[in-house]
Amino acid sequence: MKFLLRLVVVFILLSFILKIFGCTNMGQRIDPTVTNWFEDKKWDKRLLIFNDVGDNVELQLELLNSLPEELEDRDILLVQLTREGSVSNTAKLKAPPMSGSRKRFGIPESEYQMVLVGKDGRVKRRYNALVQPEEIFACIDSMPMRIREMQGLSEKPDDSVGLVDSKLLFDFSDENDIHPWFLLLDGVMGGKSTGNLSAQDGVLTFSGQTSLENNGGFSSIQSTVPRSAMEQMDSFKIKLKGDGRKWILAARKFDTPTADDYWASFETSGHWEEVVIPVSTMRRRVYGFRMFGSIKPEEIKGISFYMYDKNAGPFELQLKSLWSLKNKN
Structure with missing residues (x-):
């Protein structure tokens, strides 16, 4: 009986230790700042993420920001990867570190790229040159989740x-x-x-x-x-x-x-x-x-x-x- 009691105590202590420290040596390395910021947007926003390289950034932002109603209708959030990690079509939200965001979505460091991320958190398209907003909207409107939104339906099995x-x-x-x-x-x-x-x-x-x-x-x-x-x-x-x-x-x-x-x-x-x-x-x-x-x-x-x-x-x-x-x- 004493042995069983001691065994239970050991397991409770181990559980408490694991809860505090976790078993970080048993899993993947995770950047919590980057992961948590983007996971919070999942199922709520579609993202257009730009790296801050070249002249295309300002031109692309100008084209997109000229159509605020279209962006809002499709729940699009524009994220410009600068050192400050600003978000351009809302109040200036603080985004996660630039390097971690680039790594998460495979965005190059030295050349321009814009990435379209769906509400499911997955990359849908990569654009390496200036693109008209209508082309982006057409891509989004062809997605199954967007079609269900336009039909007034939720994700249903x-x-x-x-x-x-x-x-x-x-x-x-x-x-x-x-x-x-x-x-x-x-x-x-x-x-x-x-x-x-x-x-x-x-x-x-x-x-x-x-x-x-x-x-x-x-x-x-x-x-x-x-x-x-x-x-x-x-x-x-x-x-x-x-x-x-x-x-x-x-x-x-x-x-x-x-x-x-x-x-x-x-x-x-x-x-x-x-x-x-x-x-x-x-x-x-x-x-x-x-x-x-x-x-x-x-x-x-x-x-x-x-x-x-x-x-x-x-x-x-x-x-x-x-x-x-x-x-x-």
Whole structure:
């Protein structure tokens, strides 16, 4: 009994330490200033981002600012990358550091480029020369999300799942939605499980083999999610094809992976299917052990898919898309 009590105390202390420091050595390096600023605009604004090089900047801004109603109608925010990071078609909002913004969107440092970023946070077009606003507006008006806006519709999945609103978080036919995902295996704890992440034909495939050697037995893929991903939402919807084994979707309150997250398990049939997981069903785990605590949708900063069914053997999970949802109830 004393041993169990000591074990619980150790886990609680570890959980507290991880909450303060996170496991930054287990995940990606993230520039929080840049990431947070742009994630705050996601699903709310489309961005036209300029680097401050050459004469085209002022000419392009003049053309665009001459059509304020068109910009407002399409929720376009103009961001000029200067040392101050000014925003030109609103009150002077302070944007994140220039170098981090360039790196995030792959904008060259020494030559002019304007980048169109959609409400989903992905780059849609790059312009290396002066362009007429009508060409930009036509590009935006052809986007599925913009078409739904003009029709007065919100982002909705099919009615078969009984949902009234949604946000597309990851579409794995888009290369930009593949890059944030990375492997985290039980090797960090001395285990022997393997994992591989690949993408082809619009499908992200996570495969490998779990091993129970050295008290291991898990493999996972991890990603951050936009800060606005779960605002007014309460569930996840995943279009996937599993291998017949039981899988886990985990959510966390930190940008980087920790051993303190919230799990919900789901069965897979071996066929393509849609799985809906309410956040309210996710239960806290620390190093796989059940702990007290819950997570609110708006607290979610990262998600993971785990193979951790305490069985050794091959696994494979194929993913097409991931949504956040709001249920009718």
